[in-house]
Amino acid sequence: MRRSLVLVATAVLLAGCSGGGTAEPAQSGGPASAAKVTLEWWHLSTTEPMKTLWATRAKEFQAAHPNVTMKLTVLENDAYKAKLTTLTQSGKAPDLFATWGGGVLKQELDAGLVKDISDDVAPVLGDFTKASLAAYQFDGKTYALPTDIGMVGFWYNKRLFAKAGITAPPATWAEFLEDVKKLKASGTTPIALAGKEKWPGHYYWAYLAMRIGGLPALQQAGVDHDFTKPDFVTAGQQLKALVDLQPFQKGFLGAGYGTPDGQAATMSNGKAAMELMGQWAPTVQASSGKGLGGDLGFFPFPTVDGGKGAITEAFGGGGGIAVGADAPPEAVEFVKFMTEKGNHAKAVESGGVLPVLKGEESAVKDANLKVVAESLASATGFQLFLDQAYPPAVGQEVNDSVAQLIGGTKTPQQVVDAITEVAKSE
Template identity: 60%
Template sequence: MGIPHRPRRSFLTALSAGAVLITAAPMLAACGGDDDSESGGKVTIEWMNIATTEPSQSLFPKIAKEFEAQNPNVTVKATALENEAFKSKMTALVASGDLPDIYVTWGGGVLKQQIDAGLVKDITSEGSEVLGTMTDVSKKPYQFDGKTYAVPYDMGMVGFWYNKKHFEKAGIDGPPETWSQFLDAVRKLKDAGITPIALGGKDKWPGHYYWSYLAMRIGGMQAMEQAAQSNDFSAAPFVQAGEKLKELADLQPFQQGFQNAGYDTPGGQAASVGSGKAAMELMGQWAPTVQEDASGKKLGDDLGFFPFPTVEGGQGAVTDVFGGGNGFAVSKDAPKEALDFLAFLMNEKNEREMVTSGAFMPVVKGAESALDDPNRKMVAEALNNAGGFQLYLDQAFPPAVGQEVNDSVASLIAGKKSAQQVTESVTKVAQTQ
């Protein structure tokens, strides 16, 4: 399937297992479906997705065939690309101004650039029926100026995944609710001879979760909104977030060699937690799957989840969530059948099948009832009760800004940049975009 946020990290390289390009149909020579629907002729929908791994690799084509059976005048021509190949192809297609009728989007800065270029259809009205079935939080990454530009099909949030046995051994009564309690838990784990946290420092993006969440917890959603409007990250909450993160880094909580470790590589972040060599990781809802895939082991009932703690005196609430998902945008010249297909893809039957596959989190209202894993239920409940939502910062802004966030935070964790220098670097890049 591809990971929500990680357009750059498909179930990351672990699940794509070195694949560069997998196609379910010939590569798109000329995007944009043939729209003869007005005259009752044949219609072809070009659909570019990232369904290169199971279950979506089998599930998506099956759904497309069912739609074609019910709509004999429509052909769904699907192209499935691994995330990195998808990004490269989309860069070329955007430059040409000719996008597929339906294509994967993670929202945020990249989608906004496509919208500003006049390449994406506003589906607020035409897609109102299917969008009306969706949870509010699942639509947020694709909404700009009161308009919606994509149909979500997966949604999640970042939180801490932890080993209950390690917590018990360290004498930690339960998941920490505040930052002080979290730091205390880190100390207890170290005292018990357990590596507190696994981090894929080489990939950099996992580290930015800490800085972003801390800024949210300290400054609240208003701090994030103000930064987005002004492209200025010099406000106190962002500086204080860096100081809090340095406070954590000074405890040396991460596994040995973390700076050269990948997220999903052997011996990396996910594998360290999955194999029981580390107690926690801060990651999205896909974490259990990648832990098992990277380590070859399954923590099962020993695996727990808790939301990012609040910061004492901070304005942010534990119900403010940080995350993202996958959606399908529609190009401006796509035939009306493209939205018909997306409505079919996300109908109750297909949504429940996607959710019960274990690879997707619900986006349709009420679909959380199809979840049976207690941790996934907890994630769904947190999303449904979210008071505020923030898209991953390395996606919410233009790519150059996101890269600077990742690079600067990695430098902070490595002790090469101060909290103030992080905010200055990110602000400088943001104000040049």
């Protein structure tokens, strides 16, 4: 799952990482002839159904490999990012760890923390969709396998839209702003936002930049490290136009994503009409609040009049599993085990992840997730989350500066200047 909630109380949390597994000779007469190995696995699936499913996969792997002991560390998104920073600086990595690919994985690769698994997984690469693999491959080599892919869009409460007299989801940004006004006039909070966690806010600026400048603008910025071009400034201005309408719930600047009074719960309990979130939103909503059932709908981020981007261009990401540079061979076997069609299809059927393997589409049961899957299948372009596509320091500055724009302490020009300054220093 791309974004997680709270630490799982029952997870095995480790003070450090072993960086290459722990091995000892097998006891004589034991069931396995191989040396005993402990595989340390860091992942982000803190909510159901994936929390239990991933724990089950680990137990199944242990049962099939009696010499292996799995040791799980389960972390919330921001805590994991902090741990990754320490990991990169330490020069050590766990045997298996969650990755979003893109610039973050590339930095870990450059630091010598990630194993090249190209040869080991070559026989199964053809089973994956092209879009799901792209974020984990560099220069023709593979450094992780995907477990999820998806896109960000607006999840909305059909009942609250109808109450406000909105008969169809907005297709343009101008219509979206008008609908925000209608929702406020009906006494409904238009949008739930986890302002404290910052990453949810960056979705607005990133999508607006895509719709205004088109995908090439974001791709070029990754090359020339220049975010000061007019389309990026305009994206900030359009986001400010939304912020000026005061669309978010009371106290949003201090709200988390999955906390009892956070973004997902606010949406799930019918206290806001929309949230801009990834494909995991229905699962998190269900675990955080009452759930909306048949009142929950989905629509893609609107186009911007005069913009170069198309509504069929998707913004999102997914998750994968990377192998530490010094991990034993069993770690690679576990990655392949996790992504076998029979195992992965169960995760898709649960609604916790979307297909990454060809032919898994029929396993998607939830009607809203089918809409997301179909949107991805027909997408004419795809942009990875900016806090993953770019190097970590640049991604963090995007999150921080956009949060300050939403909070009213930075102007659109100051946002692009700050991101550019960090990008050019990398």
